[in-house]
Amino acid sequence: KAGVTQTPRYLIKTRGQQVTLSCSPISGHRSVSWYQQTPGQGLQFLFEYFSETQRNKGNFPGRFSGRQFSNSRSEMNVSTLELGDSALYLCASSLAEQRSYEQYFGPGTRLTVT
Amino acid sequence: DAKTTQPPSMDCAEGRAANLPCNHSTISGNEYVYWYRQIHSQGPQYIIHGLKNNETNEMASLIITEDRKSSTLILPHATLRDTAVYYCFGGSQGNLIFGKGTKLSVKP
Numbered sequence: 001k002a003g004v005t006q007t008p009r010y011l012i013k014t015r016g017q018q019v020t021l022s023c024s025p026i027s028g029h030r031s032v033s034w035y036q037q038t039p040g041q042g043l044q045f046l047f048e049y050f051s052e053t054q055r056n057k058g059n060f061p062g063r064f065s066g067r068q069f070s071n072s073r074s075e076m077n078v079s080t081l082e083l084g085d086s087a088l089y090l091c092a093s094s095l096a097e098q099r100s101y102e103q104y105f106g107p108g109t110r111l112t113v114t
Numbered sequence: 115d116a117k118t119t120q121p122p123s124m125d126c127a128e129g130r131a132a133n134l135p136c137n138h139s140t141i142s143g144n145e146y147v148y149w150y151r152q153i154h155s156q157g158p159q160y161i162i163h164g165l166k167n168n169e170t171n172e173m174a175s176l177i178i179t180e181d182r183k184s185s186t187l188i189l190p191h192a193t194l195r196d197t198a199v200y201y202c203f204g205g206s207q208g209n210l211i212f213g214k215g216t217k218l219s220v221k222p
Contacts, residue, residue, distance in 0.1 A: 004157075043158070043212040090157050101148045101203075105157030 002027065004093050004106035012112045018079040021109045025072050025093030032074040033103060034066060037088040046089075049074055078111075086113045118203050123217045126196075132189040134216050136202035139183040147178055149187045150212070151198040158201070158212070161187065192220045 005024045013019050025032050033056075034046040045058040049068035066076040072093075078085055088110050092103035119137040126132040138147060148163040162169055162176045164185070169176045175188040189196055201215040 108157050
């Protein structure tokens with residue numbers, strides 16, 4: 001079974017631009033969560049989607065948004081990029097209908113904002 | 115979610131068992147103990163989880179003390195590819211919050 005895939009793997013943007021990242025979960029997984037990982041802050045939860053509905057959200061500004069499609073694929077968008085948004089963005093999928101720590105991560109998208 | 119304490123680093127000889135401890139003294143009765151690892155520049159990888167009983171899968175074994183205040187992750191025959199940061203935590207809400215973890219270095 002194929003794992004979680006994320007595209008693109010690397011991205012360089014300039015301040016003020018916007019970016020869209022994509023995540024395809026493991027087949028059959030309906031829950032998709034997004035995380036931001038930086039050396040200083042570690043792994044921080046952004047949001048989680050289940051059956052096209054956002055059911056949990058972390059403490060990030062409204063510039064960070066996401067959505068999930070009927071095939072469970074998910075996208076996250078960051079508008080008006082800031083230098084501090086440079087990070088590894090990780091997507092994880094889960095089979096469980098209840099929110100679960102048993103999540104399977106993709107390789108991440110490395111975003112650099114200059 | 116439970117507060118956890120792990121040693122910052124450990125070394126292990128290749129082929130030997132790696133025993134990684136975790137203290138989670140504040141864990142509550144319905145919170146599972148989870149272990150993940152992250153190899154440099156890759157996404158975190160789920161390893162194993164348990165509630166009360168010891169668990170084993172193809173990757174590792176998890177030993178949870180009877181009072182559930184601590185656990186040990188055992189990699190039975192560590193390889194160089196097991197070099198990673200290992201995170202344990204206890205929780206029931208599904209939002210992963212990684213602490214600093216234990217950096218395991220497997221040496222030839």
